[in-house]
Amino acid sequence: MAEAFTLWFTGITHSGKSTIGSAVGDALRARGLSVELLDSARIRAYTNRGLGFTKREIEINVLRLGYECLLLNRNGVVAIVMAVSPYRDARDQVRRQIPRFVEVYCRCPLDVLRRRDTSELFARAERGEVEHLAGVNAPYEEPLHAEIVLDTDKLTADQAARQVLARLEELGHIERVEPATYTAEEEEMIRQRLQNMGYL
């Protein structure tokens, strides 16, 4: 059995991290793996005296997420992180600590993100009413050596999730299954998840 690994989804808000990360998580569970999803925003909400959003605070949060992945991985649990994690240096620090680290960059042009943004977050950030929106009025540093780059303006979530699974097979982190094998159970889980989220 292959050892547990960390899938680290990075990208600007609305780039598809959570949708794709959750779909991949379901598919991995369907293959019998133990999986934990670490959603940066949900963890910040859990620790409700919360960290702020200065560069230092964001880095502390990212390093702590990395530590949590390490704890999970060494106990046989796959960790899937979905976090903007805008600073390259912090992500690379985590990479150095985790034996099987797979960075997944959800890349999407700003104008597409803006169209997806029903809550007007981007518009409000552009008007200065919202602070710290990575890619708009705060830095977002693209990965230079991500194991996986997903152009989420061109891929459906389903296609993106398949691409991640294929790359995980290629990297030897999960066992290769025949395409015919994985259409059955997995496809249904992914389909249902996407339907529940209103994507189908």
Place this chain on the structure above:
Amino acid sequence: MAEAFTLWFTGITHSGKSTIGSAVGDALRARGLSVELLDSARIRAYTNRGLGFTKREIEINVLRLGYECLLLNRNGVVAIVMAVSPYRDARDQVRRQIPRFVEVYCRCPLDVLRRRDTSELFARAERGEVEHLAGVNAPYEEPLHAEIVLDTDKLTADQAARQVLARLEELGHIERVEPATYTAEEEEMIRQRLQNMGYL
């Protein structure tokens, strides 16, 4: 098989948290459990852009430790936290989130702690050269309802570890073993650990 639980060692610096926590961890591993030790100071060092020591920052650290325990417990791993965690409210917030939470208060009079303190930390704090030393020049709020209170000025580390194991049996978190059974393997592990640390 009983479900995984969290053992939370709280107490002032030098009160015995790490020594006793490590010995208990070894004993639990000898019983076949998966165990992670979460040492607050080591985690702070890992996330090296570190949190500070304001009340808010200490609380964030404690809540985050609690979150890590939750992640581990739900994947079948016993979590042992060794952290001063001086604020009662933060510890109680964690208690409310974790299904099987066992607070272990390492209680020790200040004058005994001072005698143990070869690094002069207490003296330096009293002279104001060191800040944020809980119990000296920063608050330490004693637990009111700890599941286990260890008077570490009166107990050897070995006795204290046995007391914790007995209480865990009583609480139903681990299976009861006959005293005759657990002298063999466990005792040797505890003894070795204490010897390595220079306590025997």
